[in-house]
Amino acid sequence: MGHRIQFAAKKLLRMALLLLGVSLTAFLLMSASPLDPLQTNVGQAALGTMSQEQIARLEDYWGVNDPPLERYLGWLSSALRGDLGTSLLYRVPVVRVLGERMGSSLWLMAAAWVLSGLLGLTLGVLAGACRGRWPDRLIRGWCILISSTPAFWLALLLLMVFSVWMGIFPIGLSVPIGAEAAAVTLADRLRHAFLPALTLSITGVAGIALHTREKLCGVLESDYVLFARARGESAPSIVLRHGLRNVALPAITLQFASISELIGGSVLVEQVFSYPGLGQAAVTAGLGGDLPLLLGITVLTAALVFGGNLCADLLYGAVDPKIRRGAARR
Amino acid sequence: MKQPNQRRRTLVLVLLAAAVLLAVAVAGALCTQAGTVTDFSRRNLAPCFAHPFGTDWMGRDMLARTLAGLSLSLRIGVLTAAVSAVVALALGTAAATLGRRVDTVLSWLTDLVMGIPHILLVMLISLACGRGFAGVVAGVALSHWTSLARLLRGEVLQLREAPYVQVAQRLGRTRLQVARDHLLPHLLPQFLTGLILLFPHAILHEASVTFLGFGLSSEQPAIGVILSESMSYLTTGRWWLSLFPGLALVGTVALFAVLGERLRRLLDPASIHE
Numbered sequence: 001m002g003h004r005i006q007f008a009a010k011k012l013l014r015m016a017l018l019l020l021g022v023s024l025t026a027f028l029l030m031s032a033s034p035l036d037p038l039q040t041n042v043g044q045a046a047l048g049t050m051s052q053e054q055i056a057r058l059e060d061y062w063g064v065n066d067p068p069l070e071r072y073l074g075w076l077s078s079a080l081r082g083d084l085g086t087s088l089l090y091r092v093p094v095v096r097v098l099g100e101r102m103g104s105s106l107w108l109m110a111a112a113w114v115l116s117g118l119l120g121l122t123l124g125v126l127a128g129a130c131r132g133r134w135p136d137r138l139i140r141g142w143c144i145l146i147s148s149t150p151a152f153w154l155a156l157l158l159l160m161v162f163s164v165w166m167g168i169f170p171i172g173l174s175v176p177i178g179a180e181a182a183a184v185t186l187a188d189r190l191r192h193a194f195l196p197a198l199t200l201s202i203t204g205v206a207g208i209a210l211h212t213r214e215k216l217c218g219v220l221e222s223d224y225v226l227f228a229r230a231r232g233e234s235a236p237s238i239v240l241r242h243g244l245r246n247v248a249l250p251a252i253t254l255q256f257a258s259i260s261e262l263i264g265g266s267v268l269v270e271q272v273f274s275y276p277g278l279g280q281a282a283v284t285a286g287l288g289g290d291l292p293l294l295l296g297i298t299v300l301t302a303a304l305v306f307g308g309n310l311c312a313d314l315l316y317g318a319v320d321p322k323i324r325r326g327a328a329r330r
Numbered sequence: 331m332k333q334p335n336q337r338r339r340t341l342v343l344v345l346l347a348a349a350v351l352l353a354v355a356v357a358g359a360l361c362t363q364a365g366t367v368t369d370f371s372r373r374n375l376a377p378c379f380a381h382p383f384g385t386d387w388m389g390r391d392m393l394a395r396t397l398a399g400l401s402l403s404l405r406i407g408v409l410t411a412a413v414s415a416v417v418a419l420a421l422g423t424a425a426a427t428l429g430r431r432v433d434t435v436l437s438w439l440t441d442l443v444m445g446i447p448h449i450l451l452v453m454l455i456s457l458a459c460g461r462g463f464a465g466v467v468a469g470v471a472l473s474h475w476t477s478l479a480r481l482l483r484g485e486v487l488q489l490r491e492a493p494y495v496q497v498a499q500r501l502g503r504t505r506l507q508v509a510r511d512h513l514l515p516h517l518l519p520q521f522l523t524g525l526i527l528l529f530p531h532a533i534l535h536e537a538s539v540t541f542l543g544f545g546l547s548s549e550q551p552a553i554g555v556i557l558s559e560s561m562s563y564l565t566t567g568r569w570w571l572s573l574f575p576g577l578a579l580v581g582t583v584a585l586f587a588v589l590g591e592r593l594r595r596l597l598d599p600a601s602i603h604e
Contacts, residue, residue, distance in 0.1 A: 021438070022446055029458040030454065147530075153572070264448050268538055306445055
């Protein structure tokens with residue numbers, strides 16, 4: 001047990017270093033931007049009619065004149081104390097914006113993550129078991145088609161069919177327009193989150209299904225499956241008892257690694273459905289030059305991704321005894 | 331009649347993809363002008379014989395705009411995929427050959443780039459370059475090399491232990507000679523396949539980032555721009571504005587995805603019997 005903890009601690013340290021790197025990279029990229037936040041948010045015409053003092057005050061507000069290194073160190077020292085600064089566009093602490101946005105995004109992403117994982121694994125196992133026959137061809141073709149489809153276009157199509165033509169689902173937002181916060185029911189929220197979650201789940205299926213299929217094909221060609229067949233085991237039993245166990249490990253890795261793609265997809269999908277989540281806030285912050293907010297979002301999402309990888313690493317040990325021993329030796 | 335074998339079919343697919351690439355590039359160059367012609371007497375036409383893809387709210391022919399946008403996307407895709415693949419080759423080889431310290435730094439860098447969701451990273455890099463064409467190209471090119479670099483690093487690590495490389499080193503060939511004569515030819519197939527498989531990702535991310543407003547500016551006829559404009563007209567029932575350009579994009583990307591898969595399988599002798 002001791003070496004497991006040591007292993008986790010080493011991973012955590014690496015993760016902290018990586019997060020530091022991520023924040024520095026994001027900060028440098030944003031402060032290298034030649035786009036002037038005043039021009040973007042105030043506009044040329046308004047700037048022309050403003051007095052010099054007002055412009056100087058605004059420049060101060062957007063932090064145009066401070067040297068980057070000083071700003072980064074200032075940000076870092078307060079970030080370590082849990083204060084990520086104040087969003088320049090929303091004018092509330094970044095932590096609060098992140099909390100609110102995360103709340104609505106998390107359900108969306110969690111639903112899509114679980115759904116796409118289960119569906120992808122099932123389809124992959126089905127395709128691998130029927131290798132070369134029509135279910136395999138169908139699933140493979142579908143997966144290639146889906147992985148070539150941009151998430152935002154799929155979202156547009158679903159929106160067109162279900163919201164505009166059939167009128168079953170709302171066009172956007174996460175709650176009905178004009179409703180009081182107290183009057184919003186869970187059913188309302190579910191109805192608004194359904195299409196975004198569906199889009200994300202559909203796009204997430206392709207990778208894991210194709211990968212699982214490849215692995216299962218490999219397993220089914222192995223010697224121990226040949227032996228099992230010679231012993232007279234039936235095909236379903238082979239797939240369930242030998243196939244699934246060996247396919248589970250790569251599937252777990254892939255599913256945890258797909259968190260990064262999932263967040264990327266949610267940025268696009270939330271933009272199409274005007275769903276007030278983390279992704280939409282990222283786009284707003286990026287277009288408006290809101291450095292503290294975008295920095296906060298980048299660090300938070302990176303933490304999610306690294307956390308996912310860490311979970312996968314730890315689960316490995318739990319699932320596969322071979323790796324457990326390998327990790328101990330390292 | 332016997333079906334042609336895998337190799338032949340892949341060759342046909344390569345030729346087909348090359349033909350499509352060329353046709354779209356040529357058509358796009360010819361259509362860029364036609365795609366910007368506005369004619370308010372034919373606004374908002376649904377698809378018909380004269381305008382198979384319909385027209386938009388300024389009377390621009392959507393077929394011409396789609397072709398122009400697709401050719402722009404293809405050009406960006408080829409450019410960024412090539413840059414990404416070269417970066418991956420350089421970093422992957424460097425990590426495997428230049429010693430442990432370089433390897434640690436580079437693998438940390440790879441983890442770092444992989445840790446930030448692609449779209450966010452492309453957004454950030456594009457912002458740093460001031461958006462526009464340069465922003466998109468830099469963003470996509472600098473964020474897609476990670477997985478290929480890892481693959482190539484593993485490959486080089488294995489190759490270094492191969493007997494013929496060891497013998498070449500003992501016979502006194504320099505590192506550069508070994509790399510050029512023994513490592514590169516072996517890496518080339520992996521590299522080319524990786525390049526082609528990068529291509530769909532590059533195009534999709536270019537379109538996505540442009541769609542979000544961080545990429546090409548709105549006067550350029552990129553697919554992402556067309557689709558993001560079509561979003562405002564969706565609720566009024568103008569489905570053709572988003573359906574056809576998207577279909578064209580999906581078709582092109584899928585062609586290259588299939589091509590890359592086939593090449594990969596050809597290079598992997600274990601799965602050639604499929």
